[in-house]
Amino acid sequence: MQVLWFKRDLRLSDHLPLFEAMRNAKHHGLVLPLYIHEPSQIADAHTARQHQLFVHECLDDLKQQFAQVGGYLHEELGEAVDVLARLHAQFKFTHVWAHQETTQLAQYRRDQAVAAWCKSMGVALHELPQNNVQRATFMVNPFAEKINFQTYLDRAAQEEIKNPAGRNLQAFFAPQPAVELNRATVPLAAGDDKPLRMIGGRAQARAVAAKFFTPAKLRSYPFSISSPLKAWSGCSRLSPYLAYGVVSDREVLQKLNALVNRVHGQGDATHIAKVEDAARFYVDRLIWRQGYLQQLENHTGLETDAFYCDEPAEVNEEFLNAWQQGRTGFAYVDACQRFLQQTGWLNMRARATLVSFACVQLGLPWQPVALFLAQQFLDFEPAIHYGQVRIASGTSHFSQMLVYDPLKQQAEQDPKGEFVKRWLPEHGTANYPAPIVDNAESLKLGKARLHAMRQSRLD
Ligand SMILES: Cc1cc2nc3c(=O)[nH]c(=O)nc-3n(C[C@H](O)[C@H](O)[C@H](O)COP(=O)(O)OP(=O)(O)OC[C@H]3O[C@@H](n4cnc5c(N)ncnc54)[C@H](O)[C@@H]3O)c2cc1C
Structure with missing residues (x-):
């Protein structure tokens, strides 16, 4: 028997592990499609309730897709290694298929633990690449290798995408395990849902x-x-x-x-x-x-290591709270934060403005800023997120120092104040706070601090 393990790849179409598991069913046995609700991942600080509910919606949709091709998706609750060990004791599977993931440390370590377990049990683990990511090859600057990406995209635009929809694959699926998971037993992730977030599913x-x-x-x-x-x-x-x-x-x-x-x-x-x-x-x-x-x-250390600052700076809790709650007295920044609270989404420039304001002008360390936003962004993608936060906070290798003046952003992006009016109704009333820092002064000090930090690192 073979296990087909779904993680952050909740689809049937263009799913190489699915295709390979089915193709190998004759030799390696029938396929058990599996999703594991892992308490440690649910409790990971990056995971918020909105992510969990979005995933549940995706799983419901995935189940329907499976049903249409004569299959099912089996859900389990537990740590990945424990669940696999339990299923192995019952079904003696010999192969596990999954996508190779480039993800946050907690999930990367989980993947390593699963690889070690498979090795110790003599189970073949096939982690197949996706997104054109090359494992174990070192590129000095992935962006300079743009040509690689372009070639992939040119090919990807032409290639036939394998989609099992419309076929009956029933004969390839292992009998469904008798005990079905009751989702109500899955621990809840922290935080509230967001009323206007995108809904999960294909x-x-x-x-x-x-x-x-x-x-x-x-x-x-x-x-x-x-x-x-x-x-x-x-x-x-x-x-x-x-x-x-x-x-x-x-x-x-x-x-x-x-x-x-x-x-x-x-x-x-x-x-x-x-x-x-x-x-x-x-x-x-x-x-x-x-x-x-x-x-x-x-560079797996992107989530934890700092290039331009070795130690996390002290956190000014008052500033952090004001920024998180959209109570800094900077109307554009606060409106962006409130919009994010409701939708779980923001455009790129507004994201960069939030980070720049927090790290450069309020002097907050990038770590709590990155973590808070990871919880807020429904699309939290560790690689993009940490890469971008590091640029907007001035702590990456990126050659330019990009600092976003919030008043300039407001003048350019919301000249008539429509966005502020809609998302920050208390603006202009006695309930709205005065700016917690002086804009010009904090920009000057923040830029000087970043500049000194960069110089000291380069010296
Ligand atoms: C501080 C900060 C944090 C961010 N965190 C995330 C994150 O966790 N997840 C995430 O997907 N994006 C992140 N981004 C990038 C960008 O803001 C979002 O990808 C974009 O806003 C998503 O909206 P969209 O799907 O409508 O994008 P579109 O503009 O429609 O772009 C299409 C797709 O291209 C990719 N993309 C777009 N912009 C970028 C970018 N600047 N860098 C890398 N890929 C990009 C995304 O996959 C996106 O879905 C972050 C940007 C900043 C400045």
Whole structure:
């Protein structure tokens, strides 16, 4: 028998481990598809209730997809090694199939523990690559290797994507274990759900993609990404689905490619050129995604180590609380924080502004800032998240020091104050606090601190 272990790859389409497990069923035995609710991962500080509920929705949808091909998804509760040991005692499986994941330390260590257990039991563990991430190869600068990513994307745009939908695969599945998990017994992750967050599942992802991949939306995409006012409807908002593998990057790319091909058959040359430009702009973001994944793969310490500051600075709890609650007296920053509290999503520039303000102007260390935002972002993707936080906090190797002046951002991204008015209703009333720092002064001091830190490290 073979176990097909789902983690952050909650789909059937473009799922290489699924394909390989089925292909090898004749030699290695029938397939048991498994998802494990792991108490230690649920308790991990990065995991919030919204993530857990999103995953549950994805699992429900995945179960339906399995049912349509004559299969099932078996859920278990427990630590991965314990669950596998329990199932092994019962079913004596010989192979485990999974995707190779580039993820946070707690999950990476879990994967290592599973690999060690498989080795000790003589079980063959097949961790298959995804997202074009190269394991155990060292690239000095993954972004400089852009050409690699482009080749992958060019190939990915053409390749046939394997999707079992519409087939009857019943004969490949092992008999379903008798005891079904009662989800009510799964421990709850910390925090509350977010009322306006994206809903999990492949059907939802498809609806979100269908809304975005139209010529008009794509053309306006490059002009909609900077302001939170426009970004909610102007960006694809596929990030949570990519982060949990509900869709693969290749699938997204093929959607984009199909749109560009469709446009080629219609419209005038200017229209075609504009759609193509916007498509390239979007592909650049997918390339960045790969770059960040490869960066974490090369440098697993990204989550914990600091390049420009060796020790975490002292935390000013009053500042941290004010920033977390959207009570800093900086209306744009506070409105972004409130919007995030409700939706679990923010556009990139607003994310960078939140981090820059917290770390540069309030002098907060990057660690609690990164952790808090990881809990808030439904699309928390450790590689992108830690990579980006380190840039916006001025603590990465990134050559430029990017500091986002919150008043300038407000003037540029919300000139009429519509966003602030909508998400920060107490602004302008006696209930709204005065700024907790002076903008010009804190920018000056913050930049000088970062500069000194960088100099001392480079000396
Ligand atoms: C401090 C900070 C933290 C971030 N944390 C995350 C995170 O945890 N998870 C996450 O997916 N993105 C993160 N980002 C990147 C970016 O903000 C989000 O990917 C984007 O806002 C998601 O919205 P979307 O799906 O509509 O993106 P779109 O603009 O539609 O882009 C499509 C896809 O491209 C990728 N992408 C877009 N922008 C970037 C980028 N700057 N870097 C890498 N990949 C990108 C994402 O996978 C995204 O889904 C972070 C950015 C910053 C500044």
